Amino acid sequence: MNLDIIYNHSSEIMSEIEDKSVNLVVTSPPYNIDIQYGNKTVKGKISESKGVKYNDNLSEEDYRLMLDKVFSECKRVVSDTGSIWINIKNKCKNGIVIPPFWIQDYFQDMYLKNLIVWNFDWGGSTNKRFAPRYEFVFWFVKDKNNYTFNLDDVKVPALNYRPDRYKSQMKNPTDVWKISMVSGNFEERTSHPAQYPEELIERIILSGTNEGDVVLDPFMGSGTTAVVAKKLGRHYLGYETVNEYCQIAHKRISRIKEIQDV
Numbered sequence: 389m390n391l392d393i394i395y396n397h398s399s400e401i402m403s404e405i406e407d408k409s410v411n412l413v414v415t416s417p418p419y420n421i422d423i424q425y426g427n428k429t430v431k432g433k434i435s436e437s438k439g440v441k442y443n444d445n446l447s448e449e450d451y452r453l454m455l456d457k458v459f460s461e462c463k464r465v466v467s468d469t470g471s472i473w474i475n476i477k478n479k480c481k482n483g484i485v486i487p488p489f490w491i492q493d494y495f496q497d498m499y500l501k502n503l504i505v506w507n508f509d510w511g512g513s514t515n516k517r518f519a520p521r522y523e524f525v526f527w528f529v530k531d532k533n534n535y536t537f538n539l540d541d542v543k544v545p546a547l548n549y550r551p552d553r554y555k556s557q558m559k560n561p562t563d564v565w566k567i568s569m570v571s572g573n574f575e576e577r578t579s580h581p582a583q584y585p586e587e588l589i590e591r592i593i594l595s596g597t598n599e600g601d602v603v604l605d606p607f608m609g610s611g612t613t614a615v616v617a618k619k620l621g622r623h624y625l626g627y628e629t630v631n632e633y634c635q636i637a638h639k640r641i642s643r644i645k646e647i648q649d650v
């Protein structure tokens with residue numbers, strides 16, 4: 389099986405990937421929130437447009453069908469000790485919040501190990517409710533007693549460390565992760581409208597895989613998952629329907645390879 393490839397077609401069929409050959413899946417699916425990312429609108433009309441858009445407004449039925457196919461393929465290719473991590477946020481429709489707990493319907497045959505709250509400091513403002521400042525990351529495993537979890541690789545300094553009480557100055561991170569969104573002045577920023585931060589994916593890949601393992605992202609976007617996998621000595625596989633995003637991802641990955649080859 390070929391490794392370190394991003395296929396430029398839908399991940400609804402992943403015929404290039406063998407059964408149980410992937411150690412970890414991490415992804416952020418399209419949210420289907422009917423927003424033309426990157427557009428500025430004035431009185432309902434687009435006045436300014438940046439970057440390439442992707443189709444994010446399927447009918448609810450088509451959206452759920454697409455996710456069903458992609459997640460079925462993810463479950464087929466993930467190994468018995470592997471994990472699937474899904475980053476998704478609340479929707480807000482007509483001022484009403486809809487949390488994404490429906491995602492669990494697709495993973496009834498797996499086990500939810502953590503529901504991570506990814507908290508960040510900035511985002512859109514609201515005046516009729518509190519400003520949203522978190523997204524979820526669902527972590528599912530195939531075998532609830534036997535899965536890769538390298539806690540030592542992701543421990544953080546203990547703020548309340550007391551030498552008389554604790555053996556180590558390092559502790560297990562909690563399930564609330566404070567990690568900045570990718571802002572405009574970040575070096576990793578690309579023109580992709582929904583890029584997630586490398587730091588978020590780094591903790592997931594470090595804890596959930598070993599060097600040389602295979603990480604899959606079925607919605608690769610600008611290539612963040614591949615970049616982090618490469619940096620950490622893991623292999624990547626991915627799918628992305630928009631060719632321009634594949635090009636952005638390839639550019640990012642080749643920069644990592646250049647640095648590693650020096």
Ligand SMILES: C[S@@+](CC[C@H](N)C(=O)[O-])C[C@H]1O[C@@H](n2cnc3c(N)ncnc32)[C@H](O)[C@@H]1O
Nearest residue numbers: 398399418442582583584607609610612628629
């Ligand atoms: C939320 S974005 C992922 C962003 C990515 N995490 C990053 O850091 O750049 C979702 C991506 O999935 C892609 N996409 C949508 N439907 C797809 C499908 N059926 N197969 C593969 N990619 C798809 C979109 O073009 C979009 O780039």
